[in-house]
Amino acid sequence: MSKTDLFRQMATYNQWINGRFYEASGRLDADELARDRGAFFGSILGTLNHIVVGDTLWLKRFATHPSGAETLRAVAALPDPASLDQILFEDFGALHEHRRWLDDQIIEWADGLSETDVDQVLAYRNSKGKPFNKRLSHLILHFFNHQTHHRGQVSTLLSQAGEDVGVTDLVALIPDES
Template identity: 55%
Template structure:
């Protein structure tokens, strides 16, 4: 069974959900975005920063795949974050611009992959330099799952701040199939 259509769907879901989160976050004051709400990454802004930080870390790793020269070039100007709680931006506007850029790179990267690319093993080092070798497709699944996990947290934080982002289910992007009677 081909895996690539699933990753293409997850890339679309990523961009769709991020657009919803940032639209809702854009309705809040800077103070509300930075307020400590008792979450793992304390504020809405800190959680959104973490998602971007993790995406940059993983995209830099994924770009080392021999088939990902375009991704490697596209993100070459981005600095590799040094901490998972690093604040890339302390205001929403530049973070939103980065988020939009990352989502475009994610969509382009996934669109350029082949089924054979997904079968490769990726060798990388974690934030502490510990080496690992794992299946590329499994790491991609982790990448998208990580985003979903923290977007769920952000959704809850936005709800606490009075912002409802609406439907968040992946099901909303899955086309209904007409079955002949």
């Protein structure tokens, strides 16, 4: 499997699993979603917002790379999040709608990546302004890993709220082979 095939698979998994997490979260009322459960980003709503913040920051960086300039144009036009714990959406319905849109953007972007693209270096600045130059493929791995890390936190928070997401493993999307 090529790197780009892997990234396309991860984008598909990301969309699928986000759908499951948002479905489970949508069974809770606004107070339960916003309840501080002692997690790093406090609540289910806070953690889901953080994932969107992280995705937005990374996708805006990826949009500066020639491979993302066209496909990530709409994401690049979004305002920069003010902080990693910013609540972009207080309303769960609006957050869910934005998540679906963002996942569509990720799928389209991943579908357009080439092996040459992901082997190039991306120059960017982190949220504190520190400059970095890192291989795009490594940054894409981090991008997907970051989502998975925080969805694990949301899984625990949903469990505390009495909601079961069900199977979350990537292996659920990996086809059997003969």
